[in-house]
Amino acid sequence: MAQEAHVTQGPLTTEAGAPVSDNQNSETAGVGGPVLVQDQLLLEKLAHFNRERIPERVVHARGAGAYGTFKVTADVTPYTRAAFLSEVGKETEVFLRFSTVAGNLGAADAVRDPRGFAVKFYTEEGNYDLVGNNTPVFFIKDAIKFPDFIHTQKRDPYTGSQEADNVWDFWSLSPESTHQVTWLHGDRGIPASYRHMDGFGSHTYQWNNEAGEAFWVKYHFKTDQGIKNLTAEEAEILAGKDPDSHQRDLREAIERGDYPSWTVGVQIMPVAEAATYRFNPFDLTKVWPHADYPIHWFGKMELNRNPENIFAEVEQSIFSPAHFVPGIGPSPDKMLQGRLFAYGDAHRYRVGINADHLPVNRPHATEARTHSRDGYLYDGRHKGAKNYEPNSFGGPHQTDRALWQPVAVTGVTGETVAPVHTEDNDFVQAGNLYRLMTEDEKERLVANLAGGISQVSREDIVERAINNFRQADPDFGKRLEAAVQALRG
Known part of the structure; x- marks a missing residue:
C-alpha cells in the first residue's frame, strides 16, 4: 500500500520559488537550435540531479527504519538516573534503523550477514543512541582491526568481487572471530525479517544512579514476534525474487497496524x-552467561510509524554511540572506544x-543548545546569540555534573593487549554455543561453514580456518573437515 501523496497546491516553481512556464521543453536558439545557457530551470534540474546522492555508509549501507515508542515497564532507578527511565509507564519517542553490514545500498536484504539494530531515543535530556546488532558478540575486540576486517568483507581491489580467500584468511588469522563466525553461520545467520530477530547493544555500557554508584550493563531486545529465520536455500531464492524483502515486510506490517515490538x-x-x-566483561567477542548475570526486563519498544521519505529519514539518519545522556556512559571496551570517534566522524x-x-x-x-555555528546547510537557528562560553549574555552554560562516573586506570601507556581473565580464550564460548545446538542445527551450521570454506583457493587457509573450530570443539572440527573435503573433492 503506497503512502498517501502530499498534495501541494499552486504552480510548479524553481528552487527559488519562481513559477515555471514550461517543464517539457528546454529553451533553444530557434526551433531545433542548440540549448541556451540562460535556461536556468534546465541547469538547475540537471545540477540538482547530479547531486541527489550522498556517499553511502561504508558499512550498514543497506537499511530500513521506523519510528515508535519506548515504555518503561519496571523500575531501574536503583541503577541509572537517566530521566527517560525514571518512572514506570514513562514513554519516549524512538527511531530504529535496521541494516545489513557488508552489502552496498542496492544489495539484497536476505543474505547471511549481521543486522544492525540502531535505536535513537529522543529523550528530554537529549538524544541517546544505542548502536547495536542482532548478535550479542562481534568478530574482533579492538577497533584498530576494524578497517582491515571490513576490507575482507568488501570487494577485492583486483577482482572487484567479495573473495572467499580474503574472508577466511582474515578469520583464520584472527581466532577471536570464531565465536561470531559460529553464530553467523548458524540458524540465526539469516533472519526472515527485521521483525523476527532479537537486538543487542553488544558492547558493555555504564549505568550510574543518583547516589553515584556505577554498574556495567549489556542491553537485550527480545522480539515479541518470535524468532524466524531463513535457510541458505530459502534466502538464495528470496534474495533473487525480492531484494527488498526485509524493508518491504517492515513497512507493510506497520501500514496494516501490525506493529512490531521488543521486550527490553x-x-x-x-x-x-x-x-x-x-x-x-569488556571483550566484544564474549557474552556474559545468563546464569551469571540474568536479564532484568524493564521496557517495551514498539514501532508504529513509517518514515515519509526514505532518503531524508533513513539514509540521512545518523547514530553515534557517543550520544549519551546523564546516567549512561561508555566502558573500557576497545571496540566501543573506537566507535565513539568513528561513527560521528563518518556522519560529519x-x-x-x-x-x-x-x-x-x-x-x-x-x-540542542550549543555554540557551534556555520558550515554547510547551517540554518541560522542561533540568530544573534553569542557563540562562546563562558559569556555574561545569558548563553547556555555547563552543569558541572558528568554524565557518567569516572573509571579508575593504572599503568603506563602503550599498545597493550586487553587483560586476560581466568576463562578467557578465543574458542571457549564458540564451543559452548556449538554444544548448545541440536543435531539438526549442528548439521546446518557445518554445511553453511563448509560452503564458504570450500571456495578458498589455498589449502593452508582452509586448514587454519578448520583448526579454529577444531579448538572450539573437537567434534565441530572433525565434522567441518569432512564436509569441506567432500565439497572440494
Missing part, C-alpha cells in the same frame, strides 16, 4: 565484580557538519 532488558554487573569475572563526512540539525536527527523532546 539489561544484564547488570556491579563495577567491583568486573576485575575478577571469569571473562573479560557523509551527511555534513550540520547533520544533527535534520529533523530525524535533532532532539525531539528538548532543544
Whole structure:
C-alpha cells in the first residue's frame, strides 16, 4: 500500500520559488537550435540531479527504519538516573534503523550477514543512541582491526568481487572471530525479517544512579514476534525474487497496524565484580552467561510509524554511540572506544557538519543548545546569540555534573593487549554455543561453514580456518573437515 501523496497546491516553481512556464521543453536558439545557457530551470534540474546522492555508509549501507515508542515497564532507578527511565509507564519517542553490514545500498536484504539494530531515543535530556546488532558478540575486540576486517568483507581491489580467500584468511588469522563466525553461520545467520530477530547493544555500557554508584550493563531486545529465520536455500531464492524483502515486510506490517515490538532488558554487573569475572566483561567477542548475570526486563519498544521519505529519514539518519545522556556512559571496551570517534566522524563526512540539525536527527523532546555555528546547510537557528562560553549574555552554560562516573586506570601507556581473565580464550564460548545446538542445527551450521570454506583457493587457509573450530570443539572440527573435503573433492 503506497503512502498517501502530499498534495501541494499552486504552480510548479524553481528552487527559488519562481513559477515555471514550461517543464517539457528546454529553451533553444530557434526551433531545433542548440540549448541556451540562460535556461536556468534546465541547469538547475540537471545540477540538482547530479547531486541527489550522498556517499553511502561504508558499512550498514543497506537499511530500513521506523519510528515508535519506548515504555518503561519496571523500575531501574536503583541503577541509572537517566530521566527517560525514571518512572514506570514513562514513554519516549524512538527511531530504529535496521541494516545489513557488508552489502552496498542496492544489495539484497536476505543474505547471511549481521543486522544492525540502531535505536535513537529522543529523550528530554537529549538524544541517546544505542548502536547495536542482532548478535550479542562481534568478530574482533579492538577497533584498530576494524578497517582491515571490513576490507575482507568488501570487494577485492583486483577482482572487484567479495573473495572467499580474503574472508577466511582474515578469520583464520584472527581466532577471536570464531565465536561470531559460529553464530553467523548458524540458524540465526539469516533472519526472515527485521521483525523476527532479537537486538543487542553488544558492547558493555555504564549505568550510574543518583547516589553515584556505577554498574556495567549489556542491553537485550527480545522480539515479541518470535524468532524466524531463513535457510541458505530459502534466502538464495528470496534474495533473487525480492531484494527488498526485509524493508518491504517492515513497512507493510506497520501500514496494516501490525506493529512490531521488543521486550527490553539489561544484564547488570556491579563495577567491583568486573576485575575478577571469569571473562573479560569488556571483550566484544564474549557474552556474559545468563546464569551469571540474568536479564532484568524493564521496557517495551514498539514501532508504529513509517518514515515519509526514505532518503531524508533513513539514509540521512545518523547514530553515534557517543550520544549519551546523564546516567549512561561508555566502558573500557576497545571496540566501543573506537566507535565513539568513528561513527560521528563518518556522519560529519557523509551527511555534513550540520547533520544533527535534520529533523530525524535533532532532539525531539528538548532543544540542542550549543555554540557551534556555520558550515554547510547551517540554518541560522542561533540568530544573534553569542557563540562562546563562558559569556555574561545569558548563553547556555555547563552543569558541572558528568554524565557518567569516572573509571579508575593504572599503568603506563602503550599498545597493550586487553587483560586476560581466568576463562578467557578465543574458542571457549564458540564451543559452548556449538554444544548448545541440536543435531539438526549442528548439521546446518557445518554445511553453511563448509560452503564458504570450500571456495578458498589455498589449502593452508582452509586448514587454519578448520583448526579454529577444531579448538572450539573437537567434534565441530572433525565434522567441518569432512564436509569441506567432500565439497572440494
